[in-house]
Amino acid sequence: MSDKNTLPGEKLKPKKTFSDYWSKYSTVLIMALMIVVFGILQPQAFMTGKNLIKIIEQSSITILLACGEFFAILLAGIDLSVGSTMALSGVVSSRLLGLGWNTWAAMLVGIIGVGMLLGAINGGLINLTNLHPFIITLGTQSIFRGLTVILADSRPVQATGFAQVFGGKLFGAIPIPILVALLVASLLTFFTLKSKAGRNLYAIGGSKQAAWFAGINVKRHTMLAFMISGVCASLAGMVNIARLASAEPAAGTGYETFAIASAIIGGTSFFGGIGMIPKVVLGGLIIGIINNGINMVGLSSYYQQICMGALIILAVTLDRFFGASSKKR
Amino acid sequence: MESNLVEMHHIEKKFPGVTALRDVNFTLRPGEVHVLLGENGAGKSTLMKILSGAYEPTAGEIVVNGERFERLSPKLSQQLGISIIYQELSVVNELSVQENIFLGRLLTVRKLGVTVVDKVRMNRETERLLGEIGLHCGPQTQVDALRISEKQMVEIAKAVAFNSNVIIMDEPTSSLTEEEIEQLFTIIRKLKAAGKGIIYISHKLKEIKEIGDRVTVLKDGEYVGTHNVSDVTIDHLITMMVGRELQNKYQSATREHGGQTEVVLEVRNLTRRDGYVRDISFRLHRGEILGFSGLVASGRTETMEAIYGAVPVSHGEVLLNGRKLRIRNTYDALNSGIALVTENRRETGFFHNFNIRRNLAIARQLKDSKQGGLYGLVSPRQEKAISAEQVRAMQIKCASLEQSITELSGGNQQKVILGKWLAAGSQVIIFDEPTKGIDVGTKSEIYKLMRRLCEQGVGVILVSSEMPELLSVCDRILVYFEGRINGEYAIEDATEEKLVYSATVAKEDAQATA
Numbered sequence A: 001m002s003d004k005n006t007l008p009g010e011k012l013k014p015k016k017t018f019s020d021y022w023s024k025y026s027t028v029l030i031m032a033l034m035i036v037v038f039g040i041l042q043p044q045a046f047m048t049g050k051n052l053i054k055i056i057e058q059s060s061i062t063i064l065l066a067c068g069e070f071f072a073i074l075l076a077g078i079d080l081s082v083g084s085t086m087a088l089s090g091v092v093s094s095r096l097l098g099l100g101w102n103t104w105a106a107m108l109v110g111i112i113g114v115g116m117l118l119g120a121i122n123g124g125l126i127n128l129t130n131l132h133p134f135i136i137t138l139g140t141q142s143i144f145r146g147l148t149v150i151l152a153d154s155r156p157v158q159a160t161g162f163a164q165v166f167g168g169k170l171f172g173a174i175p176i177p178i179l180v181a182l183l184v185a186s187l188l189t190f191f192t193l194k195s196k197a198g199r200n201l202y203a204i205g206g207s208k209q210a211a212w213f214a215g216i217n218v219k220r221h222t223m224l225a226f227m228i229s230g231v232c233a234s235l236a237g238m239v240n241i242a243r244l245a246s247a248e249p250a251a252g253t254g255y256e257t258f259a260i261a262s263a264i265i266g267g268t269s270f271f272g273g274i275g276m277i278p279k280v281v282l283g284g285l286i287i288g289i290i291n292n293g294i295n296m297v298g299l300s301s302y303y304q305q306i307c308m309g310a311l312i313i314l315a316v317t318l319d320r321f322f323g324a325s326s327k328k329r
Numbered sequence B: 001m002e003s004n005l006v007e008m009h010h011i012e013k014k015f016p017g018v019t020a021l022r023d024v025n026f027t028l029r030p031g032e033v034h035v036l037l038g039e040n041g042a043g044k045s046t047l048m049k050i051l052s053g054a055y056e057p058t059a060g061e062i063v064v065n066g067e068r069f070e071r072l073s074p075k076l077s078q079q080l081g082i083s084i085i086y087q088e089l090s091v092v093n094e095l096s097v098q099e100n101i102f103l104g105r106l107l108t109v110r111k112l113g114v115t116v117v118d119k120v121r122m123n124r125e126t127e128r129l130l131g132e133i134g135l136h137c138g139p140q141t142q143v144d145a146l147r148i149s150e151k152q153m154v155e156i157a158k159a160v161a162f163n164s165n166v167i168i169m170d171e172p173t174s175s176l177t178e179e180e181i182e183q184l185f186t187i188i189r190k191l192k193a194a195g196k197g198i199i200y201i202s203h204k205l206k207e208i209k210e211i212g213d214r215v216t217v218l219k220d221g222e223y224v225g226t227h228n229v230s231d232v233t234i235d236h237l238i239t240m241m242v243g244r245e246l247q248n249k250y251q252s253a254t255r256e257h258g259g260q261t262e263v264v265l266e267v268r269n270l271t272r273r274d275g276y277v278r279d280i281s282f283r284l285h286r287g288e289i290l291g292f293s294g295l296v297a298s299g300r301t302e303t304m305e306a307i308y309g310a311v312p313v314s315h316g317e318v319l320l321n322g323r324k325l326r327i328r329n330t331y332d333a334l335n336s337g338i339a340l341v342t343e344n345r346r347e348t349g350f351f352h353n354f355n356i357r358r359n360l361a362i363a364r365q366l367k368d369s370k371q372g373g374l375y376g377l378v379s380p381r382q383e384k385a386i387s388a389e390q391v392r393a394m395q396i397k398c399a400s401l402e403q404s405i406t407e408l409s410g411g412n413q414q415k416v417i418l419g420k421w422l423a424a425g426s427q428v429i430i431f432d433e434p435t436k437g438i439d440v441g442t443k444s445e446i447y448k449l450m451r452r453l454c455e456q457g458v459g460v461i462l463v464s465s466e467m468p469e470l471l472s473v474c475d476r477i478l479v480y481f482e483g484r485i486n487g488e489y490a491i492e493d494a495t496e497e498k499l500v501y502s503a504t505v506a507k508e509d510a511q512a513t514a
C-alpha cells in the first residue's frame, strides 16, 4: 500500500500555482498598488514619513474595529454593532470621567463593562435564538445607538482627560493610538495562531457541525468571538474620544462598513474559517491609504466611498477565482 | 461493431506534487455498466472528474460520440449527455428536493409571451422521479430534513432526471440501505435497457457481480486492465487492485473473550428529548467489540449521538468504568473518554479549511484542554507527531501533512477522520459506519486495528449496516428496531437471518407467534 507518496516526514515541495501566490499576497499587492498610485499622483505630500504615520494613526480606529469584526466573520457571521458599541463605550467612559472618576478606571469600565458586556449580549442572543448574527447585530446596532444617544443626552460629552492618555507620542514620534492598535493586533495574532481557542474558532468557521461533533463547545466560542469584537470596538471608542476630547453620540456611525471592508479586503472569507489578523490590519491600512490619498489628490470624500466599494467587490471577486476558497469544492 | 459512447485515451493528470493518473485508457459502450475499481487514491474519482469536465487532464484525449476533445468543461460535458453523481454529496441542504433536482435548469413555460418557471410540470416530474427511485417524501421537503441515505437518493434522482446518455456514479451505495440499493439497481437495469452507459464506482465488491458488465482496474493512477465481469473472480480482481493476494478479507483476528465480566461502558434507560430513542440500556465489556445492527433510521446513530452528548437527553445515565458521567455536551463526552466517529463525513467529519495535520490533531488537542477548549496553547511539535503517526498507522495517501484535506481522495479523507479519533486516546470509541468508502485492503486493516484497540482495553462499539462486517468483527451484536433494542446475539449463534429477523419483527410479536 505504501509508496513514494505516503512518507509524511518527507518535505515535498509542490509546484506553486498563481492561485497559491494570490491567496498569500493579494492584500500586500493591493496595498503596494495603492501606494504607487498615490505616490505618483502626489509625490511630495503623500510619500513623506510624516504623512505615512498620519495614515496609520488615522487607520488605527478602523484597524481596531476590523480586528474584532474579523472574529465575527471568521465564524461565518458578521457584527454590525461595532460602530454603536464604539460610541456607547465612549459615552459611558466620558460620563464616568465627568462624575470625577479616575481616567484609567473610567476607561476600564468602558472596555470591560461596556465593550465586553455588549459583545456578550450579542453572543448570548445569537446562542439563544439561533438566528443569524446579521439579524441580531442589526438589532443591537440600533439598540446600542439609542442607548448612546439617551445616555449622552443627545449632546457631545466632554472628555478632555483621555487626550492625556492617548494624545501622547512614544519617543516623540509614534502616536499612542498606533501603539494600541499594534498591541491589540499582535495579541490577537498570537491568539488566533497559537491558542486552542483560536484554532477552535477556525474549526467552527469551517464547519459548525463538524466542530460540535469534534467536541468543541460551539456556543462558548461564539460568545468569546463576539466578546472580543466588543472589546476591540470599545478600545476604538477610547481612541476616538481621546482624539476628539469628547464623546459624540453619533460617533462611529457607519464604521462597521470600514471594519467589514478591511476584513474582506484583508482576505477574510465570508464563508467562514479562513483569514488572518495581520492581513486584516493591512486591509485597514488600505482603507486608510484610500481616504488619505484621495484627500491629498484633492477629490471629495465621496470618491473615497466609491473607491472603497469598488475595492470590496474587486477583492472578493478575485478571491473567488484565485483565493483559498476557490479550491474548496 | 457497436460504437463506444465514451473513449478516454492515454489520460494523464498531475496535481502539484502528485501524479493522480498516468496513461489511463477507458471505454464505455451503450447499454453497459462499466465498473471502475481501485484502492483509495487510485484515481477513480479523478478520472471521472475529467470526464465530467471538473478537471482538465494534463495529457490524453477524450472521445465522446465520435467527437474528439482535449478537455471538457462541466457545461460541455452536460451538453454531450454526461451526468455525474459525485462521491461527496452535493445536494444543497437549504433547498427543497424539487429545487435540488432541477437546480440550474429549471423547466420553463411561455405564458402571455413571458417565459416563466413551470412549477406544475417540475412538481409532477419530481413526484414521478421520487416514485421511481422509491423515496417517500414530497417534492417540497427541505433536503435538510432528510437522512444521509435519502440525500443520496435525491442525488441519484437528479442525475437520472437529466436524461443523459452517460451516467457516472461515484460510490452511490456507500451510504444506502439494502433496500435502497435494490431500488438503485432496478433503475440501473432500466437505464441499461434504454441503451445508456453507466460508469459505476464502489468498494462493495459483491455489487460488481450483481450489476457490472465490464470492469476496469486502476492501481496508483495506472491502468491495470479491463475484463468482462463474467470472466473474472472477485479474488482475481482484488489481487489486481491491491497488487498482492489478500488473505481472509473478512476474518478478524483471534477472539478470546468469554469470562470477561468487567464493564467498560454502561448505558441505563437512555432517552432522547426528541424521543427518537427511548429507554436504551446495554453494557459494553472490556475486551469485546459490540456490534449494533438494524435498519437505517432504527435509532442506532441516534443512540450514539445521545451517548456522546451531541443531542439533549431527557433521562438516563451513562457510566464509564462504573463511574457515572455528567455529559451535557460533546466536549464533556470527549473529555471523559468517549469518542464518536460519525457516519456523515462531509458534514460532521472534517474541516475543509484545515490541512491534514490540523484535522488529525484537533480531537486530541481538545481532549487535553480545559474549559471546553477555551484554555491552552497548540503545540506544533505535538501536532506534527500525532498527525505523522496517524498518517502512518492509517496508511493515508497524501503528499504532505500540510496538504489540504480537500485534496485527498474520499477514502483517504475517511481515514483522516478515523485517525483523528484514534489520536484522541479515548477509553471508548464508537465507530458509526467506519468503513464506508474504504477499499478492501484497508478495511481488513481497520478491523485488525479495532481488535488491537480492544485488546488494549479500549471499549469498541461498531455500528454497521453491513452484516458480514458485523458478523466477522464483533463478539456480540445488538439489533435495533424502531428506536429500541429488539434482539441480542452472542457471535456464536448470530446469523444474517437472525439479524434481519430482529431488525424487522418486534420482540413481542415474535414471542406471540412462537
Ligand SMILES: Nc1ncnc2c1ncn2[C@@H]1O[C@H](COP(=O)(O)OP(=O)(O)OP(=O)(O)O)[C@@H](O)[C@H]1O
Pocket (backbone or CB within 6 Å): B015, B016, B018, B019, B020, B038, B039, B040, B041, B042, B043, B044, B045, B046, B047, B087, B397, B398, B406, B407, B408, B409, B410, B411, B412, B437
Ligand atoms: N485537487 C487535488 N489536489 C491534489 N491532489 C489531488 C486532488 N484530487 C485528488 N488528488 C490526489 O489524486 C489521487 C487520486 O485521487 P482520487 O480521488 O481519484 O482517488 P479515488 O480512486 O477516487 O479514491 P477513493 O476510493 O478513496 O475515492 C490521490 O492521491 C489524491 O490525493
Ligand SMILES: [Mg+2]
Pocket (backbone or CB within 6 Å): B044, B045, B046, B087, B170, B409, B410, B411
Ligand atoms: Mg473517489
